Amino acid sequence: LTGLTSLAFNSIQMYIEEKHSLDYNQKNHDEFVNNHPLIKQQTVYFEKLVHDIEVEKNVHPELFQNVEAFHLPTDL
Structure with a gap:
């Protein structure tokens, strides 16, 4: 136990x-x-770009169906 x-x-x-x-x-x-x-x-631009891609993924998921392993960094 110790x-x-x-x-x-x-x-x-x-x-x-x-x-x-x-x-x-x-x-x-x-x-x-x-x-x-x-x-x-550049950091602000990149964060906006990531946000815009996420929005686009939600609005048009069909555009991203053929993209394998489409992951954005979560630790920005």
């Missing part, structure tokens, strides 16, 4: 550290994008 408790504790600790790391990296990424106008402009 081994399982230790394993669970270590897993939770690793999860917390990873979450903090991801939050920190996201904050740095956001600051970087916001401080570089060209990158910010």
Whole structure:
């Protein structure tokens, strides 16, 4: 039981550290994008493009039937 408790504790600790790391990296990424106008402009353009494609997929699903593995990144 002690081994399982230790394993669970270590897993939770690793999860917390990873979450903090991801939050920190996201904050740095956001600051970087916001401080570089060209990158910010391209990011906004790309997000709009992804949105427009999603809308088009919903309005005209038949256009995307023949596209294999049509997936947009979900972690923008």
